[in-house]
Structures are given as C-alpha cells and as structure tokens.
Amino acid sequence: MSDFKTKVTAVNEIVIIETEGYLNNEGGQMVYDICIDKMASGSRKFLLNLSGTKVVNSIGVSIIIEVIEKLQEVEGKLGYYNMAPIVEKTFHIMGLSKYSSLYKTEELALLEF
Amino acid sequence: MSDFKTKVTAVNEIVIIETEGYLNNEGGQMVYDICIDKMASGSRKFLLNLSGTKVVNSIGVSIIIEVIEKLQEVEGKLGYYNMAPIVEKTFHIMGLSKYSSLYKTEELALLEF
Amino acid sequence: MNSPTVELKLPILPNMELVATQTADIIAKHMHLSEDQSGEITMALIETCINAFEHSKAGNNIFIHFIIEESSLVIKVIDQGIGFDKSKVAIPKIENKIGKDERKRGWGLQLIQALMDSVEFESTDSGTTVTMTKNK
Amino acid sequence: MNSPTVELKLPILPNMELVATQTADIIAKHMHLSEDQSGEITMALIETCINAFEHSKAGNNIFIHFIIEESSLVIKVIDQGIGFDKSKVAIPKIENKIGKDERKRGWGLQLIQALMDSVEFESTDSGTTVTMTKNK
Ligand SMILES: Nc1ncnc2c1ncn2[C@@H]1O[C@H](COP(=O)(O)OP(=O)(O)O)[C@@H](O)[C@H]1O
Ligand SMILES: Nc1ncnc2c1ncn2[C@@H]1O[C@H](COP(=O)(O)OP(=O)(O)O)[C@@H](O)[C@H]1O
Numbered sequence: 352m353s354d355f356k357t358k359v360t361a362v363n364e365i366v367i368i369e370t371e372g373y374l375n376n377e378g379g380q381m382v383y384d385i386c387i388d389k390m391a392s393g394s395r396k397f398l399l400n401l402s403g404t405k406v407v408n409s410i411g412v413s414i415i416i417e418v419i420e421k422l423q424e425v426e427g428k429l430g431y432y433n434m435a436p437i438v439e440k441t442f443h444i445m446g447l448s449k450y451s452s453l454y455k456t457e458e459l460a461l462l463e464f
Numbered sequence: 465m466s467d468f469k470t471k472v473t474a475v476n477e478i479v480i481i482e483t484e485g486y487l488n489n490e491g492g493q494m495v496y497d498i499c500i501d502k503m504a505s506g507s508r509k510f511l512l513n514l515s516g517t518k519v520v521n522s523i524g525v526s527i528i529i530e531v532i533e534k535l536q537e538v539e540g541k542l543g544y545y546n547m548a549p550i551v552e553k554t555f556h557i558m559g560l561s562k563y564s565s566l567y568k569t570e571e572l573a574l575l576e577f
Numbered sequence: 578m579n580s581p582t583v584e585l586k587l588p589i590l591p592n593m594e595l596v597a598t599q600t601a602d603i604i605a606k607h608m609h610l611s612e613d614q615s616g617e618i619t620m621a622l623i624e625t626c627i628n629a630f631e632h633s634k635a636g637n638n639i640f641i642h643f644i645i646e647e648s649s650l651v652i653k654v655i656d657q658g659i660g661f662d663k664s665k666v667a668i669p670k671i672e673n674k675i676g677k678d679e680r681k682r683g684w685g686l687q688l689i690q691a692l693m694d695s696v697e698f699e700s701t702d703s704g705t706t707v708t709m710t711k712n713k
Numbered sequence: 714m715n716s717p718t719v720e721l722k723l724p725i726l727p728n729m730e731l732v733a734t735q736t737a738d739i740i741a742k743h744m745h746l747s748e749d750q751s752g753e754i755t756m757a758l759i760e761t762c763i764n765a766f767e768h769s770k771a772g773n774n775i776f777i778h779f780i781i782e783e784s785s786l787v788i789k790v791i792d793q794g795i796g797f798d799k800s801k802v803a804i805p806k807i808e809n810k811i812g813k814d815e816r817k818r819g820w821g822l823q824l825i826q827a828l829m830d831s832v833e834f835e836s837t838d839s840g841t842t843v844t845m846t847k848n849k
Contacts, residue, residue: 354606373728373731375728406731406734406755406756406759407756408730408759408760408763409760409763409818409820409821409824410763410818412820413817413818413820414817416807416810416811416817417817419811420811420812420817423811423812435752436748436749436752437749437752437753437755437756440752440753440756440828441756441824444820444823444824444827444828445805445807445820445823445824446806446807446808447807449807449808450807450811467742486592486595488592519595519598519619519620519623520620521594521623521624521627522624522627522682522684522685522688523627523682525684526681526682526684527681529671529674529675529681530681532675533674533675533676533681536675536676548616549612549613549616550613550616550617550619550620553616553617553620553692554620554688557684557687557688557691557692558669558671558684558687558688559670559671559672560671562671562672563671563675579773581724581726582722582724582774583721583722583723583724583729583732584720584721584722585719585720585721585722585736586718586719586720586721587719588717588718588719588781590717590743590781591743592739592743593719593739593743595739596719596735596736596739596740599732599735599736599738599739600721600732600735600736602735603728603729603731603732603735604732607726607727607728607729637715638718645724645726
C-alpha cells in the first residue's frame, strides 16, 4: 500500500537516492539500509531526491535523523532536493535543516556538495 | 473542487479538446458548450484528448451523448484518445463506441479522422 | 473476528463522491487489487453515491461502509431517503437515446452492475442500501 | 443549521492514515484552501492518526470528523484507547537527539501544533480526542 521505492545512482562520489512514495517507517528504513550499506563501502556524501515523495511521517523522518547521526560519526554529509513544500516545512520544524542541507534543485545540490 | 479544465486547439479542420479533471455534470457541460460553439462556426470533426481525465460520471458522459446527437444532425463526428482504462470501459458499456470512435493515441486518431 | 471496516459519513455536497473513491483507492491498494479492479470500484462508487445524493431526497448525509474481507471488498452505500423500485427502472440502450426524444441519462444502475461482481439493492420508503462486491 | 460533516471510521491497519489525508484533501479543495494549507492539514492528520494507531492501544478503530465551517476546517481525531497526559510529554529538540542516546522519535505532537492554527487535547483513561483547526 505504501509502495515506497528508491532508485540509487551516483555522481562523482555522491550517492543519489531518488525516492518515490510515502516516507513512513518502512520508507525511512529502506533509505537507512541503503545509506548504511553504501557507507560500509566507503561512501560519505548522500543526496536524497525527494521529488516523488509528497508525504512523510515523523517516524520516517526520525529514521533520517539516524542516518544523519551515522554520517556524523564518519564525517559524511546528507542533503535533499526537490522537496514538496510540506516536506520541507516538516524538516525545518524538526530541525533537520541544522544538520543537513536542503536545496531547491539537483543542480544547486551538486554544486555545493 | 472538480477543477475541470479544457484546452482547445485545431489540426487541419479537426477541433481537439484536451480535458483535465473529473468529467462530471459541469465538465460535460463545458465540453458541450465548446462543441456547440465550434459547430456554429462550421466545425464538424471533434477529438477529445482525455489523458487528463482519470474519472468520469454517467451524467458527464450523457452530455457527451448529446454532443454525438448534435453532430449527427450536421453529419459531423466525434472521437476520443488517451483514455484511462476505466473511462474506456465506461464508454463501451454505455455504447458510445457505436456512435463515436475510440483511439489509443492522437496519431491513430488523426490518421483516421 | 469481524472484518476490518472503514466507514464514511458524507454530507451531500458537490463532488463528495470523490472522498469515497479516494478511500476505496487506498483500500484497494491495501488489498492488492489490480488497477483495473480499482477503477471499476471507483466508477461503481461514483454512480451509487451520486444516485444517493441526487435521487434519494435524503436530508443530510449518506453512509458508506467498506468491508475488507479475505477474498473480496464489500461496499455498502446507504441513504435514508425515499427509496425506489428497481424493477421499474428501464434498462438503457443508446439506440433508444441518440436521435430520439428519450432522456440521455439513466446509466448508473447499469454501470454499477456491469462493473461489480455482485450488486444487491434493498430499498424501502425509508431508504436504500446498495451492497456491491468486488472479488479479489 | 449544522455544519456539513464528513465522518470516517478507520480500522487500525498499516497506512490507513492515508484514507484520512485523501479525504482531507478533497474537503480542502472544496473549501478552497491553499495547497500549503492542505499540506499542513495532511501532515497534522498523519501524525494524529499514527498516534491513535500506535499509542492509544485502542482495540479496533479510530474515528475522524471533518467539520466544514464557514471560515475554518475543524478536525477531530478520536480514539477509545488508554489516554495520556500531554503535560508529561517532553518537547523534542534535535540537539538532544543527534549524537545522544535520546530516542530519535517524539515529534508528532510538536508538528501537529506547529502546522495547525489551534489544537486541543482531551484525554482520559477511556480515550483521546484531538481537535485541530485550520482557518481559511
Ligand atoms: N438511492 C436512490 N434513491 C432513490 N431513487 C434511486 C436511487 N438510486 C437510483 N434511483 C432511481 O433509479 C433511477 C435510475 O438511476 P440511474 O440508473 O443511476 O440513472 P440516473 O441517475 O441517470 O437517472 C433514477 O432515476 C432514480 O429514479
Ligand atoms: N492518542 C494517544 N493515545 C495515547 N498516547 C498518546 C497519544 N498520542 C500521543 N501519545 C503519547 O504522546 C507521546 C508523544 O507523541 P508524539 O509527539 O506523536 O511522538 P511519538 O509518537 O514519536 O512518540 C507518545 O509517545 C505517546 O506516549
């Protein structure tokens, strides 16, 4: 029912995870697993393309907080782009914008990353 | 709330009406008004591009039957393309396929029209 | 155990039937019904809802129950209106409508029955319940 | 006259909160609320629903009422669960969570209050009602 999907690509050393669907518990866990896996093989920079995610819940976003924490331990970083307004607002309210970077577009994200 | 919209263009002598949204009472009436108007200025061939209409009701489709009837009076014709499966099935159940033409794509529609 | 049930009470306002169809859509996904099945449910639900809105003369609200069974989805659309005698409703034919005086409408019941696996009508002068089933 | 009300009874099943958000979406369109307002309602509704699903320990169903008023949409999310004392819920801060042992969760109530124009909690040991309002 949630139909959360991901597509993983890479640009230079940056892992780009494109998401589709409701970022809930399961969705968050899928993103987490990908990041942990890629970190194990040396990746440190992660960008989430959230254009296909129009809706999230706080459980899913809490798992993103865990990703940020894991990345801090290895001096990695996380960013997002193409966020729906309510998703962006939610990330701001929860304070994720203090520990990770929000970009309007992929171009801007890649430029700074 | 229904947000039904239309965009009218023409290819050769064919009037193409692209619809967006729920084809209900109001939606059907909007299509009807456009057809009557264009018929008054001489148009006889009409195609509906229904790609943006995922849902219809029988009141809306009944108004399309009225369009077919008006077109019969002037030896005009009506066709549709890019229909969602349930819209196509509804047109079949109601028998519109006997008095107007269903095409898969614009190309096929223009070819036969 | 009772089957999980979603219940909806809808006020009679323009296009409120779309609340019912959106609900059905999510339930259909939850039950892993196909896109085609989901579309058929949508269309049948639109027609039952607009009938209840338009013809029942019920004052305020209609009620929709979605009963999630093991191998089917059962939907009940309930109004507390004037009721009707289904046996007196003519079966529509497009041949009798195009180029004829006959009213172009009258397709709802036909569509509902064509699109669902089974449909039952219970109607008295205190209301109508349409029970429709889509098998998995 | 009573305000038009949509009522929803939802079984406790995965992602059923999306039925509520889809319903809210259509009502928001009907009321001509903006996309932003609609998104805020969606998110607040998801959080209240998952709280009722997850924390209330209610057995079966939750109830949602959408009351369409002249100048606001009032939403009540009702469970018949164990209740809770909101004054005992800590206010979450990301600084206390990242790199600390604190559980990463605990954001729902915060979000609901940030996104809606007013929020009221009534909770006893026989259930919780969250009443949230979005003004036009
Ligand atoms: N819920 C209902 N309450 C009262 N009458 C109804 C109801 N549903 C259907 N009817 C009657 O059945 C007739 C046929 O309905 P339908 O096939 O949906 O076509 P239409 O709505 O276009 O008339 C209606 O015109 C109405 O008289
Ligand atoms: N409907 C409810 N019934 C019982 N307890 C609730 C309810 N809603 C919230 N709570 C309590 O409030 C706490 C905080 O909720 P919330 O801010 O949504 O964060 P989270 O759900 O992540 O814990 C919950 O952990 C729970 O103890």
